Amino acid sequence: MARSHHESSRVRRCPYRKASLLSLALILAPFALSLVLASASVNPALPRSLLASALENFKPRGDLSGSGGGGGSSSKSGAGAASVIDGPVARLHMLSKDQTRGRCLDGSMPGYYLREGYGTGANKWILFLEGGGWxxxxxQCANRAKTDLGSSINWPSVSDVHFGGVASADAGINPGFYNWNVVLVKYCDGSSFTGGSGRKNKTEETGKTLYYRGHWNLNGVLQDLLETKNLNHGQEVLVGDVARGQ
Structure with missing residues (x-):
């Protein structure tokens, strides 16, 4: 039976001093947790609806509908989605085979984009989990493995995502969070970071070898952020995701 989800956004704010991979995994895993708004404590002038609507303005280029291997298009779709962020850029950080057993569907390595924070935001973080259907x-998974939602081989070195709302680098429209670290965890496993198969799955139908290792992809990214990007010294963390498609 076909499954469908409507576009949704959830944001959580989790202050902590000593982060660990386990604690962050526990923060990220239970997506059913209630939304916690941080706007009042960060900047009393910010409307309470800012964080709830932030991800609606966080628009990647192209189609991320993705079920059955769709999505991953690099075509421009709308003025907001077509513009690259002004100011600081988010650069690609790829994981290595020594760091994780994680893989994209096609066997390529997972990764994430990071726009580094500065000043008062140097130790504050916004983490986004990219969506794109299952x-x-x-x-379907073999077809998807040919796209950016199943393979990392064509990911650009600098993100072409327009960061708006709570992720905007413009202090004029985002005074509370403009200088925070922003991470976009790339989605390429086809099951929303939940796969944990250690086997290489060669399909009789297509002859392609597929990897279902999304859980390791996410853990690998968190481990890298903790060990090499000072997330373990984080003072405040916002976690959100955007789920689209069918």
Missing amino acids: CFSPR
Whole structure:
């Protein structure tokens, strides 16, 4: 039976001093937790609806509908989505085979984009988990593995995502969070960071080898942020995701 989800956004604020991979995994995993708004304590002038609507303005280029291997298009779709962020850029950080057993569907390595914070935001973080639907059969997943939602081989070195709302680098429209570290965890496993199969899955239908390792992808990114990007010294963390497609 076909599954469908409507676009949704959830943001959580989790202050802590000593982060660990386990604690962050516990923060990220239970997506059913209630929304906690941080706007009042960060900047009393910010409207309470800012964080709730922030991800609606966080628009990647192209189509991320993605079920059955769709999505990953680099075509421009709208003025907001077509513009690259002004000011600081988010650069690609790829994980290595020595760091994680994680893989994209096609076996390429996972990664994330980081726009580094500065000043008062140097130790404050916004983490986004990229969405893009699921694949539900070997054929769908094999098709998806040919796109940016199943492979990292064509990811650009600098993100082409327009960061708006709470992730905007413009202090004039985002005074509370403009200088925070912003991370976009790339999605390429087809099951929203939940796969944990250690096997290489060669499909009889297509002859392609697929990897279902999304859980390790997310853990690997968190480990890298903790060990090499000073997330372990984080003072405040906002966690959100955008889920789209079918």
